[in-house]
Amino acid sequence: QAAEKGDYKHFMLKEIYEQPAVLAATLEGRLSATRVLPQALGTAAMELLPQVRQVQIIACGTSYHAGMVARYWIERLAGIPCQVEVASEYRYREVVVTEQTLFVTLSQSGETADTLAALRFAKTAGYLASLAICNVPGSSLVRESDLSLMTQAGPEIGVASTKAFTTQLTALLLFTLALRRAGHQQPDQEDPLEAELVQALRGLPRIAEQTLKLDEAIQELSEDFAEKHHALFLGRGSHFPIALEGALKLKEISYIHAEAYPAGELKHGPLALVDKEMPVIAVAPKDDLVDKLKSNLQEVRARGGELYVFADPYTLLEPEEGMKVIHLPEVNEVLAPIIYTLPLQLLSYHVALIKGTDVDQPRNLAKSVTVE
């Protein structure tokens, strides 16, 4: 296996750097110039998707965070209600299933015990159909679902998931656009928003590549974290799940306690924890919520919190006393969660390196949790 790492010190770093290529592979053959190809989800989907009135997403760990981003996309772009839940909760409660609901599982491995058990339950519970978004062809989840949409991340060895997550997001956006089109009165008509997003998706691998060039600057930031015991991640809207994923990565591989909050909730508790010992990391893309996020960041500064912000240049957030800012390349707002994940992966990687932990095989964790 060591040989497969090539020039990289760890599988995790190699997998982070593979993202431009695997994002491209996940899009390959699924887009025309202006739309997601109708057959991208298989021919059975073409009949099923127009019947979908609600979506229920189930997943665990990092895959669950991908599902949380998808909820923002599905409700905004397809106008269909969407619920997301971790499999270990969903499978043990009394669930009310509404009519015409599509049951969607997300999983890198396709073998996670709780997710598989949730699917097996769902098949008896009156859902319209099941769709697996998965990275392993022939896995249990894919075999047992009615529809599947494969991510093309290739084998992921590092326990902390990186490229599987960003390819899941990419597949979920394709799925969202397919649902949007299926809901149109005339499914063949031109849809300017779909065309714009398809264009943006085509440019995604290149923007990912540019973003990875920030590696050195992020490595510098990571030095501030090595002595810290806690960290707080903030985001709003579809970037709240990205903050959650950033916190999870830091916990998993550097063993620093990290939490994530939707920035608007700061004043309902976490502000009490903020002082100079608690680094606060924020993701600040260009979107409708950026002014609100900026005032949340002011609240942190006013309490002496040290800020680390990954921002779109158009936010006009600039480095100042107590606030380090790294500007990301410009990206379509809808796709931004995919791009803003990358600096957070690199940050946790570099912090873990300084701390000397076992990056690819963190203590107490397994790549695939196949028993409950």
Ligand code: G6P
């Ligand atoms: C484990 C892994 C995580 C992964 C989760 C769900 O906890 O360490 O990286 O996100 O399982 O795995 P799945 O294969 O279902 O995506």
